[in-house]
Every structure is written in structure tokens, then in C-alpha cells.
Amino acid sequence: MPTELLKGTLDLLILRTLSLSPNHGLGIARRIEQMTNRTFDVKPGSLFPALHRLEEQGWVSAEWGESEAHRRAKFYRLTKAGRRQVETETANWRRIADAMALAIDATS
Amino acid sequence: MPRPFLSRRSLSKTRSLIRNLVRKGRVECDLDAEVRSYLEMLVAEKIARGLDPAEAQRQARLELGGVDRVKESVREVRMGARLESIWQDIRYAVRVLRKSPAFTAVAVSTIALGIGANTAVFSVFNTVLLRPLPYENANQIVAIWEKRLRENWARGPVSAPDFLDWRGLAKTLSSVALYETTRLSVTQGGEAERVPGARVTAGFFEALHVQPRLGRTFQIAEEDTGHRQVAILTYETWQGRFGGDPRILDRAVLVNDEPFQIVGVLPEGFRYPFAAACDLFVPIRFTADQRRFRGIHSFGGVARVRDGVTLRQARAEMDVISKQLERQNPDSNKGHAGELIPLHEELAGGLKPTLLVLLGAVSLVILIACANVANLLLARASVRERRPFARRWDAAGRG
Numbered sequence: 453m454p455t456e457l458l459k460g461t462l463d464l465l466i467l468r469t470l471s472l473s474p475n476h477g478l479g480i481a482r483r484i485e486q487m488t489n490r491t492f493d494v495k496p497g498s499l500f501p502a503l504h505r506l507e508e509q510g511w512v513s514a515e516w517g518e519s520e521a522h523r524r525a526k527f528y529r530l531t532k533a534g535r536r537q538v539e540t541e542t543a544n545w546r547r548i549a550d551a552m553a554l555a556i557d558a559t560s
Numbered sequence: 561m562p563r564p565f566l567s568r569r570s571l572s573k574t575r576s577l578i579r580n581l582v583r584k585g586r587v588e589c590d591l592d593a594e595v596r597s598y599l600e601m602l603v604a605e606k607i608a609r610g611l612d613p614a615e616a617q618r619q620a621r622l623e624l625g626g627v628d629r630v631k632e633s634v635r636e637v638r639m640g641a642r643l644e645s646i647w648q649d650i651r652y653a654v655r656v657l658r659k660s661p662a663f664t665a666v667a668v669s670t671i672a673l674g675i676g677a678n679t680a681v682f683s684v685f686n687t688v689l690l691r692p693l694p695y696e697n698a699n700q701i702v703a704i705w706e707k708r709l710r711e712n713w714a715r716g717p718v719s720a721p722d723f724l725d726w727r728g729l730a731k732t733l734s735s736v737a738l739y740e741t742t743r744l745s746v747t748q749g750g751e752a753e754r755v756p757g758a759r760v761t762a763g764f765f766e767a768l769h770v771q772p773r774l775g776r777t778f779q780i781a782e783e784d785t786g787h788r789q790v791a792i793l794t795y796e797t798w799q800g801r802f803g804g805d806p807r808i809l810d811r812a813v814l815v816n817d818e819p820f821q822i823v824g825v826l827p828e829g830f831r832y833p834f835a836a837a838c839d840l841f842v843p844i845r846f847t848a849d850q851r852r853f854r855g856i857h858s859f860g861g862v863a864r865v866r867d868g869v870t871l872r873q874a875r876a877e878m879d880v881i882s883k884q885l886e887r888q889n890p891d892s893n894k895g896h897a898g899e900l901i902p903l904h905e906e907l908a909g910g911l912k913p914t915l916l917v918l919l920g921a922v923s924l925v926i927l928i929a930c931a932n933v934a935n936l937l938l939a940r941a942s943v944r945e946r947r948p949f950a951r952r953w954d955a956a957g958r959g
Contacts, residue, residue: 508642
């Protein structure tokens with residue numbers, strides 16, 4: 453059952469996807485679904501704003517290229533600042549996840 | 561780790577801001593193409609999974625949730641990010657400036673001085689050099705001087721006989737006239753007063769393309785000493801000195817103890833180009849000597865270049881006429897030539913180099929002011945370096 457993404461998690465998921473390789477919008481969406489075993493369903497309505505927000509912040513850059521199926525597509529790649537951001541946000545997320553796990557374990 | 565003056569992030573922010581502002585249409589196109597390419601890929605994906613094209617199209621559109629809605633939400637994000645970052649910069653600036661009033665005072669006054677000096681000089685520059693003269697097709701008006709090669713005098717006054725010949729011969733000039741700025745004694749109610757005035761020949765107001773508000777301008781016959789004395793008032797003189805008398809054209813004014821019939825009133829706001837003020841115009845009346853002797857130079861000249869004639873053509877014709885006069889009057893006119901100078905250049909020409917130098921100087925002043933403020937900022941940057949890293953990280957995280 454696909455779930456709605458928590459606010460803030462999509463940015464991290466996009467950044468992590470792009471840390472593997474540059475990708476276009478649909479590629480990123482599919483990759484995220486794959487990586488999370490289809491737990492998350494990435495809709496264009498949230499994917500595009502997120503991508504552009506990340507671009508505004510200078511964490512990703514975009515340029516036009518050709519997809520594997522020889523279609524024109526806009527490819528996003530991580531910038532240097534983006535790589536640093538992946539690390540900080542990942543660490544942040546780990547802390548939260550661990551804390552949540554601890555809290556849930558302690559009360560169950 | 562010191563925060564660089566222009567971080568990569570702020571550079572890329574600036575770049576994207578410029579892209580958004582300058583090439584708005586391009587950004588829109590780009591966004592449109594991006595969403596469309598996404599949609600096409602989605603359709604292709606669905607077809608590959610075995611759906612027929614129409615169904616794939618339908619499902620893809622459903623999944624996308626509307627091209628325009630997606631685009632709109634992207635626009636909102638971009639706008640929001642921009643406003644947020646501008647607002648953040650402003651807040652940061654205000655906070656920092658408030659914390660150090662001395663620095664703020666020095667920076668503000670340095671830049672204020674630079675801007676003030678620039679504004680002052682530029683407003684003079686604008687009035688004198690940039691703003692057009694207040695005459696119709698002012699670029700066709702030329703000042704005429706008599707160049708004297710022997711005396712190395714580029715702008716000598718004009719003699720009456722030369723003027724009369726120019727007026728008779730020049731085909732490229734429509735109204736050739738002389739003027740002489742002077743002070744005239746006007747007597748009213750038994751009180752004599754010296755007022756700024758000018759003597760001009762017929763054609764003077766035509767050269768400037770000025771239509772009188774009342775009455776007429778001067779005629780050639782009035783340049784003769786035998787003609788009765790006439791005068792033209794400015795609108796302001798008419799309103800002030802003569803109380804706007806509607807029957808002003810029936811009145812005479814005592815100028816230099818002689819009655820002058822008023823024949824015309826100039827339009828409101830007319831500016832005499834050759835002096836700061838001029839209340840009254842009377843014709844130049846050529847004396848017999850002035851008409852005879854080419855050696856008496858006493859007037860300034862002004863003319864209008866005919867429509868469709870270039871300054872170069874008018875100058876060429878003037879050279880031809882001058883050569884002819886030189887041949888006919890070798891004694892008085894050897895090395896003399898009529899010189900046409902655009903009125904704009906004539907009036908501002910002398911000031912131009914000075915003003916340009918001044919403008920250059922104040923531009924340097926503001927550059928120096930900016931450099932000083934930059935120095936101050938650099939000096940402060942070393943203070944900022946000592947701030948805890950965590951704070952900067954926090955500020956960046958909120959961006």
C-alpha cells in the first residue's frame with residue numbers, strides 16, 4: 453500500500469537517488485519507488501516542486517539530455533553543496549529514525 | 561571554516577534569480593518542456609507494459625494530475641524560495657546593521673556622500689547636456705560666427721554686410737538672424753529701469769520656431785533706421801509689467817526715452833537662448849556705416865538649417881559663400897568664413913569638458929566610497945569568522 457510521503461523525506465530521497473547517478477524526473481520517481489519497495493508513491497505534483505526547490509537551493513543542477521529510450525529529458529545531478537547536504541540530512545534522519553525506534557520499542 | 565564572501569550556494573541562487581527574472585519566458589518554456597517530456601515518458605512506460613496508447617495516455621494524465629497544476633506548484637515553489645531568500649537577506653542585513661550602529665553610520669554616510677555628489681553633478685549634466693533645448697526641432701538650429709583664420713579666432717562676431725549677404729545667398733538655411741544681448745532702459749510711470757533685453761533682426765524668432773502669442777515678429781523693414789521703433793515683449797513681461805493688458809498691442813513703451821510700439825507678445829515660458837533673462841526685444845537697426853563696412857563685427861548669428869539638409873551640406877554652402885565674399889572683399893574678408901555650430905554645442909560646448917571631468921570625478925568618488933565600504937565589510941568578516949560554526953549551519957539549514 454503506497455503511503456503519502458512525510459514532509460521533508462522526499463527531499464532526502466531525491467538527493468540520495470541522485471547521489472547514485474544523475475537522473476530525470478520519472479527516473480527519480482521510479483527509483484524511489486524501487487528503493488522503498490513501493491512504500492512511497494512519488495506523484496509529479498510533489499516531485500516537480502521538490503526538484504525545483506532543490507535547484508533553487510543550489511543542491512542540484514539541471515540540464516537537458518537524452519534518456520535511455522532516446523527521449524529528450526531534463527537530467528538532475530547533485531552539486532558539491534548537494535553532496536554535503538545529503539550527508540547532513542542523512543545523519544539527521546538517522547538520528548530521528550533511531551529516536552523514533554527507541555521510543556516505539558520502549559512503549560510497546 | 562570561514563564562510564566565503566560569495567558562497568557557492570548564494571552564487572547559484574543569484575544565477576537562478578537572474579535566470580528567473582531575465583529569461584522568464586525561457587524558464588516557462590523549459591518548465592513546460594520538462595513536464596511534457598515527463599508525461600511522454602510516462603505514456604511510453606505504460607505502453608511498454610502492454611496498455612494500448614489511448615489508455616496509456618489517459619492513465620498517464622491521471623497520474624500527472626494536470627500539467628498546469630504541476631507547473632503552477634513549481635512556480636509557487638520558485639517564487640516562494642526567491643521571496644524567502646530575499647526576506648532572509650533583508651532580516652540578516654538589518655540585524656547585523658543594528659548590532660553595530662557605528663559601522664552602519666560610517667557605511668551609510670560614505671555611500672550617501674558618493675550618491676549625493678553623483679546626483680548633484682548628474683542633474684547639472686542632464687540639464688545642460690542631455691535635455692533637449694526648449695525649441696521645436698532644436699537640432700536644426702545653428703549659431704553662426706565669423707571665423708577669422710588670420711587672427712586664429714574660431715568664433716568671432718559677425719559683421720552686418722556679411723550677414724546680409726548670407727541671408728540673401730544661403731539656400732540651405734531658412735532663417736538667418738543676428739542678435740545682440742543688451743540692457744535696455746524702460747521708463748514707466750516716470751521711473752526708468754534697466755532691464756535685460758536683446759536686439760534681434762527679422763527671422764530671429766523664426767529661426768527658433770517661436771510663434772508669438774499676440775501680434776507678430778519683426779520684419780526686415782524694421783532693421784532700417786528710418787522705420788518707426790517697435791518692440792516685442794515676453795509673456796512674463798506682459799503679465800508682470802503691463803498687468804496682462806489685453807490691448808497691449810495698442811500701447812507703446814518708452815525704451816531709452818523713445819516710444820516703441822509694441823507689436824508682439826511671445827508665448828509663455830519662452831527662453832532666450834543667449835542670456836539668463838531677457839524681458840524685451842527690439843530690432844537691430846543697421847546704421848549706414850554698419851551696412852557699408854565689413855570690418856565692423858558686433859553681432860552673434862543664429863539660423864535654422866532647412867528640413868532635409870544636413871549640417872555638413874549647410875557648412876559646405878557657407879564655405880562657398882564665404883570664399884565668394886572673400887574674393888569680392890579681399891581687404892575686409894581675407895581669411896574670414898561663416899562658421900555654423902549646432903546651438904546645443906554652442907550653449908553647452910564650453911561646459912562639456914568641465915562637466916565630463918566632474919562626472920568622471922564623482923563616479924570615482926562613489927567607486928572609492930564602495931571600496932571603502934567593502935574594506936569595512938572585509939574587516940568585519942574577520943570578526944564573523946570567530947562565530948560558532950553551528951550558528952551558520954543552522955542559518956543555512958533554514959534556507
